[in-house]
Amino acid sequence: MDSEYAIETQDLTKVYVSQWKRRQVRAIDGVSLRVRPGAIFGLLGPNGAGKTTFVKTLLSAVRPTKGSALIFGKAASDPQARRPIGYLPENHRFPTYFTGAGMLDFYAALSGVEASRRRKLIPEQLELVGLKEWATMRIGKYSKGMLQRLGLAQALIHSPTILILDEPTDGVDPVGRRQIREILGGLEERGVTIFVNSHLLAEVETLCREVAILDKGKVALSGKMQDLTAGKGYRLTVPQPPEALTEELRGRATSMAVRDGLVDFQFSSRELVNGAVDLLRAEHCEIEALAPTTSTLEEVFVRTVQK
């Protein structure tokens, strides 16, 4: 594991060809991404952008048409390259004949964990995800959120150094989500690389330090979260001003929103917001709040995919 990157793809391309019509679909198109060891990386994109195909090429479930995918410097197609990976798939279908403990035992064995160590790790992992009481229950009885937590325990049981999570909080209640975030936070402290594929932008914004946005199979935007969401602006909140002044301010602002008798004006520069303050004070209007704002990840995402 002496590679500079935990995950590195170069010009990764996957073209699906329909067997009968010979139609070609370019699911991912020349994707080059680098994820440093220890990073929490979010992969975003609208439906059909190629996120799942990208993740599957990292796991060698999909063979790339062109380009390369490396895990700690080893080709993803090499089974040994997958040894440090813990993976939680989206829409997982765990065999219902397993008990919670039985499922962890099976997948840990496939990951190369010795039997004696499995006996120690299984109760620990079940406790970590809050399923200790359910260890001997068949997973057919588990709720969706419980299955998701069990899936996370499965991904963690062999102490992976890369965790690939596809919609990790899907179907999990708010308490469970917080629990998962705490677990992932603990893993970040231990230097585990976490790669999250999710459409829940708020979740990714809270969790990830770096993101890439895929659109139509290509990387449309990538970078550090703080850089991408550092869109400058100011929000001025005032009690409902007179109508004429409201219209004047609306004309200068980039957006206006009314809530609970207050009006939020969003201005794109310091000069504009100062001008608005001068106008309000001239009319003896009160100011509720004035704060600098950054772009939300959602705004960045929408701007990127709508270009």
Add this chain to the structure above:
Amino acid sequence: MVTLALIRDTFREALARKIFWVLFGLSALLIIFFLFLLRIDIVAGATATVSLFGRETRPADANVDRLVRGVYGGIATFLYTWGMFLAVFASAGLVPSVLEPGRIELLLSKPLSRTHILLGRFAGNVLVVFLNTTFLVLGVWAILGVKTGIWSPGFLIAIATTTFVFAVLLAVVLLIGVTLESAAAATMITVALMIISPILAQTSLMMRLLSSEWSRNLWRVLYYALPKVYELGKMTLDAIQSRTFAGFAPIWSSALFGAIMLGAALAIFARRDF
């Protein structure tokens, strides 16, 4: 460790399917039948009476050895027809189930080759049928041995031949499973191979009946290419009856067929996107 885990998983999934319990149940019923309901009284090496459900009969042919071999033959035939059909039917779903989206990606994310995954499933499935066959054959063999004092080892060959034929047919199930992901298609095609086998075995008769050379050649190609389920069954019966059999061609040609099917299944599975 990994191979064992894959085999155990197949075993667990097989046992979760009720049809495998039906197979074991039928075997257990047969064993119970021979254990409790069939009584054979022997006087000076010949059957004096045979008691079934408490009713005594005196067989016309009082040779114990022939009676025991007849029972063995019946069991072997049962294994070859209903046993094999049920085993194929029960196994046909075990490949598509592992290829289900959400399950296969997780398996492929583990540090093991695709060949390993598929062979693990194959071995687990063969092991289930081997254990069931062994349970039935050894059980009946031991009971009849104790009751009659005849320990004919020929019957034990049925364990090997039944498991072997099942493994050959399972290779077909695997190939269809990874190609079409359909348990129904896998069952239909495999059962068709079982049904066509006794028909194709009539080669010498058909060579006389078929008028054109190309149809005779087609028949020969089909006969030599496809697994010889019928002949292998016949060889088992010959072994039970201590008769000599023509040769080992049905074994190696069926093994070759199975190896090609298994190789094709592994090659397709290795190349597929999931």
